[in-house]
Amino acid sequence: MSTVDPISAATDGLHARSHLVDLEAPVILRSGARLSAVQIACQTYGHLSQARDNAIVVLHGLTADQHAAGPVRDETGKSGWWDAAIGPGKAIDTDRFFVIVPNVIGGSGGSTGPGSDNPTTGRPYGLDFPVVTVADMAQAHLALLDHFGIGRLHGTVGGCLGGFQVMEILAAAPKRAGKAVIISATARTSAHNTALWAVLRAAIKSDPNWRGGDYYGGPAPSDGLGLLAMTGALFWMSREVLEQRFGMAPLTQEPRYTLEPDFAVEAFLNTVKANAGMGRLDANSLIYLTRAIDYFDLARDAGSLAQALHGVCDPMLLVSYASDWRYPAAEMAEIAEALPAGTTCDHVELDSPMGHGAFLYQFESLEPVLRRFLG
Amino acid sequence: MSTVDPISAATDGLHARSHLVDLEAPVILRSGARLSAVQIACQTYGHLSQARDNAIVVLHGLTADQHAAGPVRDETGKSGWWDAAIGPGKAIDTDRFFVIVPNVIGGSGGSTGPGSDNPTTGRPYGLDFPVVTVADMAQAHLALLDHFGIGRLHGTVGGCLGGFQVMEILAAAPKRAGKAVIISATARTSAHNTALWAVLRAAIKSDPNWRGGDYYGGPAPSDGLGLLAMTGALFWMSREVLEQRFGMAPLTQEPRYTLEPDFAVEAFLNTVKANAGMGRLDANSLIYLTRAIDYFDLARDAGSLAQALHGVCDPMLLVSYASDWRYPAAEMAEIAEALPAGTTCDHVELDSPMGHGAFLYQFESLEPVLRRFLG
Numbered sequence: 001m002s003t004v005d006p007i008s009a010a011t012d013g014l015h016a017r018s019h020l021v022d023l024e025a026p027v028i029l030r031s032g033a034r035l036s037a038v039q040i041a042c043q044t045y046g047h048l049s050q051a052r053d054n055a056i057v058v059l060h061g062l063t064a065d066q067h068a069a070g071p072v073r074d075e076t077g078k079s080g081w082w083d084a085a086i087g088p089g090k091a092i093d094t095d096r097f098f099v100i101v102p103n104v105i106g107g108s109g110g111s112t113g114p115g116s117d118n119p120t121t122g123r124p125y126g127l128d129f130p131v132v133t134v135a136d137m138a139q140a141h142l143a144l145l146d147h148f149g150i151g152r153l154h155g156t157v158g159g160c161l162g163g164f165q166v167m168e169i170l171a172a173a174p175k176r177a178g179k180a181v182i183i184s185a186t187a188r189t190s191a192h193n194t195a196l197w198a199v200l201r202a203a204i205k206s207d208p209n210w211r212g213g214d215y216y217g218g219p220a221p222s223d224g225l226g227l228l229a230m231t232g233a234l235f236w237m238s239r240e241v242l243e244q245r246f247g248m249a250p251l252t253q254e255p256r257y258t259l260e261p262d263f264a265v266e267a268f269l270n271t272v273k274a275n276a277g278m279g280r281l282d283a284n285s286l287i288y289l290t291r292a293i294d295y296f297d298l299a300r301d302a303g304s305l306a307q308a309l310h311g312v313c314d315p316m317l318l319v320s321y322a323s324d325w326r327y328p329a330a331e332m333a334e335i336a337e338a339l340p341a342g343t344t345c346d347h348v349e350l351d352s353p354m355g356h357g358a359f360l361y362q363f364e365s366l367e368p369v370l371r372r373f374l375g
Numbered sequence: 376m377s378t379v380d381p382i383s384a385a386t387d388g389l390h391a392r393s394h395l396v397d398l399e400a401p402v403i404l405r406s407g408a409r410l411s412a413v414q415i416a417c418q419t420y421g422h423l424s425q426a427r428d429n430a431i432v433v434l435h436g437l438t439a440d441q442h443a444a445g446p447v448r449d450e451t452g453k454s455g456w457w458d459a460a461i462g463p464g465k466a467i468d469t470d471r472f473f474v475i476v477p478n479v480i481g482g483s484g485g486s487t488g489p490g491s492d493n494p495t496t497g498r499p500y501g502l503d504f505p506v507v508t509v510a511d512m513a514q515a516h517l518a519l520l521d522h523f524g525i526g527r528l529h530g531t532v533g534g535c536l537g538g539f540q541v542m543e544i545l546a547a548a549p550k551r552a553g554k555a556v557i558i559s560a561t562a563r564t565s566a567h568n569t570a571l572w573a574v575l576r577a578a579i580k581s582d583p584n585w586r587g588g589d590y591y592g593g594p595a596p597s598d599g600l601g602l603l604a605m606t607g608a609l610f611w612m613s614r615e616v617l618e619q620r621f622g623m624a625p626l627t628q629e630p631r632y633t634l635e636p637d638f639a640v641e642a643f644l645n646t647v648k649a650n651a652g653m654g655r656l657d658a659n660s661l662i663y664l665t666r667a668i669d670y671f672d673l674a675r676d677a678g679s680l681a682q683a684l685h686g687v688c689d690p691m692l693l694v695s696y697a698s699d700w701r702y703p704a705a706e707m708a709e710i711a712e713a714l715p716a717g718t719t720c721d722h723v724e725l726d727s728p729m730g731h732g733a734f735l736y737q738f739e740s741l742e743p744v745l746r747r748f749l750g
Binding site: 029030031032033127130131133188189190191192194195196198199202203206207208223224226227230231233234239242243245246248255258259261262263265266269273287291294295297300325326 | 404405406407408502505506508563564565566567569570571573574577578581582583598599601602605606608609614617618620621622623630632633634636637638640641644648662666669670672675700701
C-alpha cells in the first residue's frame with residue numbers, strides 16, 4: 001500500500017485534503033472475484049491527533065461521493081453533501097476530529113469502479129467490472145484505516161448506503177468502529193428497494209448513449225440519468241413535501257391545457273432531470289452501487305443479525321425519520337434488538353416531512369443528537 | 376348521433392355487446408379545442424329494461440378500457456379488468472342491471488384518441504390530438520346515455536380515474552347520475568401524482584421508437600411502455616405487498632453476485648415490463664390520460680368543491696383503502712364534507728395491503744359493500 005501525495009492543499013479552517021490510496025493487491029471481493037489494482041479516493045478534514053485516536057469515518061450514500069464538506073471544486077460550485085454536519089464547530093467538529101470520507105469501491109469519485117481502466121485491457125471496465133458488495137466497501141475502508149495508521153476510530157457514521165457500510169464495518173471489525181451512527185437504514189434491503197433499483201437501472205439502460213455500459217469516450221447517457229433522477233425524486237421526497245413545496249401551483253394563471261409543463265412540480269422535475277445529466281454521477285457506477293444494496297443482508301453470511309453484530313462493544317446511535325417509509329423505524333429497531341446484551345444503544349425517531357433525504361436536507365433536528373453522541 | 380350495430384354477439388349469461396357510437400359533431404372540449412369526428416367505444420352487459428331505469432355506468436381507470444367483464448377476446452386471453460364485480464349474480468348484477476362501460480375519449484380501446492385518424496390529414500393524430508380533461512370524458516359519457524335513451528342512471532361507479540369521471544358527471548348532470556360510487560380517488564389530483572405522471576411520460580418518451588408520438592405504422596414504443604409499467608408497479612403495489620409476495624427471495628439458492636436478475640422481485644418486474652409491451656396499451660393514449668388527471672380539479676371551474684357538487688341528490692358511496700397512500704381517506708373525506716346537507720353518504724375505509732390496486736385485485740372486501748349500496 002502506498003500513499004499518493006495530497007492532491008489539494010488545506011482549505012481555511014476545514015483543512016480539507018484529497019488522497020488517492022493504493023490498496024494491497026489483489027483485493028478479493030465477496031463474490032470471489034479479484035481486482036488486481038484498487039485505488040480508494042478519499043477526503044480528509046481536520047488533523048489526525050498524535051495518538052491517532054480522533055478519527056471519524058463518514059460514509060456516503062448512493063448519489064454522493066467523498067466530497068462531504070466545504071466547497072466542492074467542480075463546475076457545480078456546490079458545498080459538500082453533508083457540509084451542514086462536518087466542519088469547524090459543527091456536529092462532526094473538524095477542530096476536534098480527523099474526518100475521513102472515502103469514496104466507495106465501485107464509485108465514480110476516483111475510487112476504482114466500472115469507469116476505471118481495466119489493467120488487462122487498458123480500457124474502462126464498463127460492465128466487465130465485478131459486482132461489489134457493501135462488505136467489499138467496508139473491507140476497503142478498513143484498509144484505508146491501515147493506510148492512515150489508525151487502529152480504532154472515534155466514530156463511524158453513515159446514512160442509507162453509508163449506514164449499511166457502518167453495519168458491515170461493525171460485523172467485520174467491531175473493535176475498530178468506535179461509536180457507530182446509523183441513519184435512515186435497515187439491516188437488510190427490501191423487495192421494494194430492489195424493485196426501485198431495477199427500475200432506476202432500466203432508466204439508465206433506456207438511453208441509447210448507454211451502449212451496454214460502453215459509453216466511455218462518447219456522450220454520457222445523460223437522458224437516462226435524468227430519467228433516473230426524476231424517478232428517484234418521487235422516492236427521496238415524500239408525497240407531503242411535494243404537496244407543501246409545489247401543490248398543483250400552475251406556471252401560468254390559467255390552465256393552458258397543453259402537454260408542455262404547466263405546473264410548478266413539472267418545472268422542478270425538469271430541473272432535476274437536467275441537473276442529473278450535468279452532474280458527476282456515473283451511470284455505470286449507479287448500476288453497481290444499487291446492485292450492492294440489492295445484495296445487502298447483514299445476517300446472510302453470519303447466519304443471524306445477532307451473530308453479525310455479536311462483537312459490537314461501543315455505544316451506538318440509530319436514527320430513523322417518521323416520514324422515511326422506505327426505511328421504517330421498525331426495521332431499525334431490529335438492529336437494536338440484535339445487539340449484544342449491555343450495549344448502549346439510542347434509537348432516536350425524528351420528525352421531518354423530508355422523507356429519506358431528511359438527514360441531508362433538514363439536518364437541524366439531527367444536529368444536537370449527533371453532537372451529543374459523538375461528544 | 377348514429378348507432379353502429381353491435382360488433383359482437385352476446386356471451387352466455389353476461390350478454391356482452393360491443394358498441395361504437397358517433398357523437399354529434401363537433402365535440403367542444405374544455406380547452407376550447409373542437410373535434411370534428413368523435414366515436415365512443417363501449418361494452419354493455421345485461422339488458423336495458425323497458426323503463427330504461429336499470430342502467431349502471433362503470434368507468435375505467437388509467438390502464439384499462441371498456442372490456443370490464445367476461446373473457447376479453449384478444450391475444451392475452453384474460454378476463455375483463457373488473458370481472459370480479461360485474462356479471463350474473465355479482466355485485467354489479469347483469470341479471471338485474473344494464474351495465475355500460477365506455478372507453479374514455481383519448482383512450483385506445485376504440486374511442487377517438489391520439490391513435491385515431493385526424494380527419495384533416497387522414498393520418499393518426501399523434502401529439503396533434505388536443506388535451507382532453509376528465510370533464511370532457513364525462514361529457515362524452517352523458518352523450519352516450521342520450522344515445523341509449525337513458526335519462527337517469529341507476530348508478531355511476533368508478534375507481535381512480537374512473538372515480539374522477541363519476542365526480543365530473545355529478546358536477547355536470549347530478550340528476551342523471553343515480554347512486555354514485557367513488558373508489559380510491561380524490562377531488563383534486565396531487566403534486567405527487569403529477570410528478571409520477573411526468574416520470575411515466577418521460578419513460579415512454581425515452582424509447583427511440585416513440586418518435587415524438589409519430590410511431591403509428593412503425594414499431595410500437597414497447598420498451599418505453601415496459602419501463603412505464605415497471606415504474607408504475609412501484610406505486611400500484613405497496614411496499615408491504617412487494618415484501619409479502621417476494622421479499623428478497625433469490626432465484627437461486629446462493630447469491631450469484633451478478634447484474635442479471637437474481638431475485639424473484641426482479642423476475643416479476645421483467646414480466647411486468649414484457650407484458651406491457653405486448654398489451655393493448657397505447658403509449659400516446661397514456662400520455663393524454665395522465666395529462667387529463669393533471670388537470671383534474673373538481674373545484675376549479677365551479678369555484679369550490681361544494682359548488683361543484685351542489686346538485687347531488689342521490690346517495691353516495693365513497694370507498695378508501697388504508698394502504699392506498701396515493702389517495703388517502705382524508706382527501707376522500709373532503710368530498711363527503713362538501714356534499715349538500717342531507718345527502719346520504721357512506722365513506723367506507725377498507726383494509727387491504729394491495730394499495731391503489733385493492734379495488735381491482737382484492738375485491739372480496741368491497742363486494743358486500745357495493746352489492747348492498749346498489750341494492
